[in-house]
Amino acid sequence: MYNIRYGLNYLRHRFLANNRHGIHSPFVYKLIDTVIYDYRGQKVYRDIKKIAQKQHSDKGVINTLPLKFYHLLYRFCVYLKPQTILLADAEDYITEFVxxxxxxxxxxVSSTTSGxxxxxxxxxxxxxxxxxxxxxKIIPSIHDDSVIIFTNIYRNASTRQSWEQLKLNQQVRVTIDLFYIGLVFFKPGMSKEDFRVRY
Incomplete structure (x- = not known):
């Protein structure tokens, strides 16, 4: 039932989601066009796959996430150029490598908020x-250009409900739902909007 429900949620997401042409926010459109839909090959993708082949039995999935998430994370980091990155959970070697x-x-790159x-x-x-x-919990460490990337937002009813509740927070200006992950932005001056994007 768990896998069936997850699959049904994915189909529903695909039905409701937009591609770049259904997006009217210039910031979000550029992010989709430049980063999310950039399917050009990168040498690092081959390196990620090699690591996955050594550490995971299912070569297309790493820690419940599709391999393409790690490709996307690489592109996000190149595009957004974060200098300080917080890993909320135990460090993952592949994530750190990316x-x-x-x-x-x-x-x-830290797994703790202390300091x-x-x-x-x-x-x-x-x-x-x-x-x-x-x-x-993390709001005190957020600034205007911070981004939070939540993985597994559709894994079960609890994660879906919590994701929906998060979008109501007035400090959150923009969310982008890619099904496997959810992106949260805090840029002041932007219209408060929530996007579902086909990926």
Missing amino acids: IKQSNPEVQS IRQVDMILADALKQRPVSYLE
């Missing part, structure tokens, strides 16, 4: 960090 490949000079005042990018697993409550 981050370092995208920006060898990244100043901090961190300003964070450019946060990665959190919705199965381990309930999105709405984690947002409240």
Whole structure:
């Protein structure tokens, strides 16, 4: 039932989601066009696959996420150029590898908020960090250009509900739902909007 429900949620997402042509926000359109829909090959993708083949029995999935998520994470890091990155959960070697490949000079990759005042990018697993409550916890470390990337937002009813509740927070200006992950932006001055994007 778990897999069936997850599959049905995916089909529903595909039906409701837009591609870049259904997006009217210039910021979101550029992000989709430049980053999300950039399907050009990269050498680092081959390296990620090699690591996955050594550590995971299912070569197309790493820690419940499709391999393409790690490709996308690389592109996000190249595009957004975060200097301080917070890993909300235990460090994952592949995630750290992707981050370092995208920006060898990244100043901090940490799994703890202690001593961190300003964070450019946060990665959190919705199965381990309930999105709405984690947002409240991390808000003091957020600045205008921060982005939170939640993985597994559709894994079960609890993660879906918490993701929907997070979108109601008035400090959240834009969310982008890619099904496997959800992106949260705080840029002031932007219209408060929530996007479902086909990926």
